[in-house]
Amino acid sequence: MPSETAAKCPLCGKPRAKEYRPFCSRGCRDRDLNQWFDEGYRMPAHEGPDGGTDDDRFGGD
Numbered sequence: 001m002p003s004e005t006a007a008k009c010p011l012c013g014k015p016r017a018k019e020y021r022p023f024c025s026r027g028c029r030d031r032d033l034n035q036w037f038d039e040g041y042r043m044p045a046h047e048g049p050d051g052g053t054d055d056d057r058f059g060g061d
């Protein structure tokens, strides 16, 4: 079994393109970027809905 799953776009599941990895196209890459920007604008003061990588805030400085 080849590990094809490692080479798929995380957004749409299509084969990713080397140029836009880990995404398949600029469209998917932009979509992901927009998500980051959106979160950045919100600047969550409390815990985020994800609550996964809070360690960054404590171990930062």
Ligand SMILES: [Zn+2]
Pocket (backbone or CB within 6 Å): 009, 010, 011, 012, 013, 014, 023, 024, 025, 028
């Ligand atoms: Zn994609």
